[in-house]
Every structure is written in C-alpha cells, then in structure tokens.
Amino acid sequence: MSARTRPFPTDFLFGAATAAYQIEGAAHEDGRTDSIWDAFARVPGAVINADNGDVACDHYHRYGDDVALMKRMGLQTYRFSTSWSRVRPDGGALNPKGVDFYKRLTDELLDAGIMPWLTLYHWDLPQALQEKGGWTNRDTADLFTEYALDMHEALGDRVQAWTTLNEPWCSSFLSYTAGIHAPGHESVREGVLAAHHLLLAHGQAVRELRARDSGLQLGITLNLTVADPVDPTDPADLDAARRIDGQFNRWFLDPIFRAAYPADIVEDIRAVDAEAIAAFEQAVHPGDLEAIATPLDALGVNYYHGEFVGGSAPAVPVTGGDAPTDRPASSPFPSHDRIHWHDRGLPRTTMHWEVQPEGLTRLLVRVQEDYTGAKQVPLYVTENGAAYDDVAVVEDGEVRVHDADRAEFVRVHLGAILDAQDAGVDVRGYFYWSLLDNFEWAWGYEKRFGIVHVDYDTQQRSVKDSGREYSRIIAERALDVPPAG
Numbered sequence: 200m201s202a203r204t205r206p207f208p209t210d211f212l213f214g215a216a217t218a219a220y221q222i223e224g225a226a227h228e229d230g231r232t233d234s235i236w237d238a239f240a241r242v243p244g245a246v247i248n249a250d251n252g253d254v255a256c257d258h259y260h261r262y263g264d265d266v267a268l269m270k271r272m273g274l275q276t277y278r279f280s281t282s283w284s285r286v287r288p289d290g291g292a293l294n295p296k297g298v299d300f301y302k303r304l305t306d307e308l309l310d311a312g313i314m315p316w317l318t319l320y321h322w323d324l325p326q327a328l329q330e331k332g333g334w335t336n337r338d339t340a341d342l343f344t345e346y347a348l349d350m351h352e353a354l355g356d357r358v359q360a361w362t363t364l365n366e367p368w369c370s371s372f373l374s375y376t377a378g379i380h381a382p383g384h385e386s387v388r389e390g391v392l393a394a395h396h397l398l399l400a401h402g403q404a405v406r407e408l409r410a411r412d413s414g415l416q417l418g419i420t421l422n423l424t425v426a427d428p429v430d431p432t433d434p435a436d437l438d439a440a441r442r443i444d445g446q447f448n449r450w451f452l453d454p455i456f457r458a459a460y461p462a463d464i465v466e467d468i469r470a471v472d473a474e475a476i477a478a479f480e481q482a483v484h485p486g487d488l489e490a491i492a493t494p495l496d497a498l499g500v501n502y503y504h505g506e507f508v509g510g511s512a513p514a515v516p517v518t519g520g521d522a523p524t525d526r527p528a529s530s531p532f533p534s535h536d537r538i539h540w541h542d543r544g545l546p547r548t549t550m551h552w553e554v555q556p557e558g559l560t561r562l563l564v565r566v567q568e569d570y571t572g573a574k575q576v577p578l579y580v581t582e583n584g585a586a587y588d589d590v591a592v593v594e595d596g597e598v599r600v601h602d603a604d605r606a607e608f609v610r611v612h613l614g615a616i617l618d619a620q621d622a623g624v625d626v627r628g629y630f631y632w633s634l635l636d637n638f639e640w641a642w643g644y645e646k647r648f649g650i651v652h653v654d655y656d657t658q659q660r661s662v663k664d665s666g667r668e669y670s671r672i673i674a675e676r677a678l679d680v681p682p683a684g
C-alpha cells in the first residue's frame with residue numbers, strides 16, 4: 200500500500216527568495232554607491248554586532264555557483280532584487296557595470312532553466328536620495344519610475360516577472376516611524392508620507408512598464424497577516440485586531456485594489472497625530488489613487504506569522520517583533536494604544552514569531568475574497584520562512600545542518616497553501632525565504648533563515664536538511680500525508 204500524497208497543480212511554481220543588500224556584498228565595487236542600509240549599518244547600535252552588508256554572502260562574485268546550486272536543488276524560479284544604487288548610483292544616471300551584473304545573473308538563471316523573478320526595490324534606497332528626504336519626498340516616486348524603466352530596457356527581453364516593491368509597510372512604518380530599519384526615523388508623519396510615495400512609485404512604474412510592454416507579469420509583494428482577537432466577543436480585543444489588520448493589510452491593499460485608503464485607519468491616526476494626517480492628505484494629489492490602483496497581473500504575499508492581539512495587557516508580556524532587544528524603538532503602528540500581543544501557545548521561531556500555518560490559509564482565502572478575486576489576480580506566496588538556532592556539524596567530511604524544525608515549517612506551510620487551493624484560492628507559487636543564510640537587517644548575521652547554510656568565514660554553502668526536504672517535495676510535486684492517528 201503506497202502512502203497518500205497531496206499533489207500540487209502541474210503549473211505551481213517552487214522557488215526561493217533573496218534580496219540584494221542581504222546577499223550581494225561588493226558594496227563598493229563597480230560604481231555602486233551607498234544605500235540607506237550602508238549608512239544605517241554605520242549608526243552605532245542600529246545593527247546587532249555592528250554587522251553590515253559589505254561582504255554578506257559575496258553573491259556578487261559567487262552568483263554562478265549559487266545558480267548552479269539552485270539548479271541542483273531543483274528550484275523552478277528564483278526571486279531576487281536589484282540594487283538601485285548599483286544600477287543608478289546616487290539615484291542618478293545608469294551605471295552599465297551595475298546593470299551588467301544583473302544581465303549575467305539572469306542569463307545564468309535562464310541557462311539553468313530557472314525563471315528569474317525580479318524585485319526592483321527591497322528596502323535599499325540610494326543614500327543620496329535619502330538626503331533629499333527619501334520616501335517622504337514625492338520626487339523619489341518619479342525617480343523610481345525612471346529606474347524601473349531603465350531596468351526594463353536592460354532586462355525586459357529576458358525577465359518576464361517583475362515586482363515593484365517588497366513590503367512597503369516595512370519601508371515606511373518600520374523605517375520612518377519605528378526607527379528599526381533604515382533610515383531609522385521615528386515619525387508618524389514621515390511614515391504615512393513614505394507609504395503614500397511608495398505606493399505611488401509602484402503604481403506609476405506599473406503603468407509605465409505596461410505601456411512599454413504588454414507581455415510582462417507585473418505585481419507587488421506585501422507583508423500581510425491575520426490579526427486574531429484574543430476574545431472575539433470582547434469589543435476592545437476586536438478593536439485591537441481591526442487596527443492591526445488596518446495598519447498592516449488594508450493600508451496597502453485598499454489603495455491598490457480599491458483606489459482608496461481605509462477611512463477608519465485614517466481617523467485612528469488623525470486621533471493620535473492630526474498634523475501627520477494633514478500632511479498625508481496634502482500629499483495625496485488628484486490622480487494618485489488611480490495610479491496606485493493600476494491593474495496588476497500578480498499579488499505577492501509574504502507571510503511569516505499571525506498576530507494574536509487584545510485590548511488589555513497580558514499578564515506576562517510577549518516578547519518579539521522586529522527590534523533587536525538592545526535598541527529602544529517606537530511602535531511601527533501609529534495607532535498602537537491598547538494593542539497588546541498575547542501568546543496562544545503556538546511554537547515560536549528564534550525571531551519569537553509564532554508558527555501558525557493555518558493563518559496562511561485564512562489569509563489567502565481572505566485576500567482573494569476581499570481583493571484579488573473580483574479582478575482575477577493570482578496570488579503567489581513570495582516569502583515564507585523561519586529562523587532557527589542551527590547547528591552545523593561535519594559528517595563524513597560534509598557540513599550538515601539537521602534542521603528538522605525548518606523542514607517541518609516548510610511542509611506545514613505548503614500544506615496550508617494546498618488547503619487554500621482546496622478552498623478555491625488561485626495561488627500559483629511558493630518562494631521559501633531564504634535560499635541562503637544572510638544579512639537579517641537589524642539582526643545582522645545572528646538570525647539564519649536559509650535552507651542553505653553559509654559559513655561566513657569561508658563562504659562555503661551547504662544544503663541543510665530542510666533544503667534537501669524541499670528538493671524532495673519539488674521533485675515529487677506532492678506532500679506526504681502523515682498517517683492518521
């Protein structure tokens with residue numbers, strides 16, 4: 200009797216994801232200039248252990264080997280980002296050497312039969328533009344559009360899947376309001392302005408790219424979550440969950456799919472910072488929302504964990520979040536009064552994020568029901584992954600990481616995607632975050648998310664057990680169903 204398996208649809212894409220600043224290194228090579236992350240990493244206390252991306256995984260020099268590794272692992276697609284300050288140093292004129300790196304990388308991928316999935320912005324704004332206000336300055340949106348068109352000019356003949364932004368919530372509220380990410384500002388006003396200009400940049404770029412080339416797959420990737428109230432009958436708990444959903448999810452989904460900002464959240468923020476909302480309302484020009492709502496071909500969903508919140512403080516405070524413990528930071532949520540995180544007893548990763556695969560199913564169902572379904576926009580899970588305390592051991596001369604926890608994390612989230620498909624959701628791919636251990640932003644190299652282990656002294660790559668398990672699933676295009684009982 201053969202074990203039961205759950206197959207994936209034949210066109211379902213399996214991949215892995217990375218981002219430029221987190222893996223490339225070569226920070227000062229071939230004309231690249233500083234991004235806001237190079238500058239932020241020099242601020243004392245901003246990044247744990249004073250780590251930075253100067254070398255990272257040295258992928259800039261090792262991309263050939265890395266692509267060969269992806270091929271051996273059986274990946275069908277690879278999601279990477281391009282570095283704006285490599286391609287247009289200081290945000291200005293094109294740097295042919297910088298562009299050439301991405302040409303070589305995509306050619307290598309195509310030769311290996313791996314579909315390139317290109318993200319134009321994964322948080323690394325040229326520092327020269329930050330000095331002019333960064334994303335709080337409307338001009339940045341226009342410069343982003345120029346950069347997008349440059350990239351299309353260079354790579355439009357070989358890259359079909361284009362993503363404008365990765366997680367604009369992080370590039371706005373985590374960066375300009377919480378101060379946890381570059382540029383490290385703590386202002387509600389800057390957060391709402393940045394979010395609007397990021398969305399505008401996205402919409403303008405999609406519009407212009409579409410006008411140039413109707414054959415592209417254009418999309419955006421959002422970090423989305425499910426916010427569950429501790430007690431669904433308690434109005435204060437429900438209100439906390441509403442505000443988390445509104446600030447993480449609806450603040451971005453509503454303008455993109457409905458050409459409007461969520462009125463309840465606008466009023467919540469006005470109540471805590473009227474000046475910020477006044478500036479925001481002035482920043483939203485006639486026509487902006489129409490641009491932001493330009494139709495898309497794909498929505499990328501990054502899902503890591505759920506949110507379990509209430510209106511009253513838990514007896515034991517829950518640790519977690521994106522801030523390394525030794526640096527005080529503001530809340531990324533402008534309206535955070537009486538939002539408290541509770542613990543529902545789920546297992547947690549070393550980021551202290553709860554492992555809640557069932558939340559991914561509900562999230563995908565909800566996003567399709569409320570947003571993408573009517574427009575027939577397919578979903579892709581463009582990131583999902585976990586940091587664990589890996590132990591590298593040498594066995595028979597080979598470096599091994601027996602990360603059973605991460606392998607299980609991958610299996611249960613792939614299962615959650617199959618559950619969403621069973622519920623009728625059009626979800627067409629999965630990218631594990633991340634291919635490689637890498638520079639985990641404010642956490643430096645302390646947190647490892649890879650299915651491939653990186654030895655930062657030797658730059659040696661070793662596929663972890665989770666990577667082997669993922670390869671096996673990709674080869675079988677199915678999940679084993681655990682025996683009942």
Ligand code: GBH
Pocket residue numbers: 218365366369422501503519520521531582632639640648
């Ligand atoms: C991704 O973001 C990034 O795209 C990637 O670059 C990064 O390496 C990877 O995750 C791993 O961190 O404010 O306490 O509610 C993940 C972003 C993480 C955003 C958790 C929301 C909520 C923490 N998300 N976060 S809290």
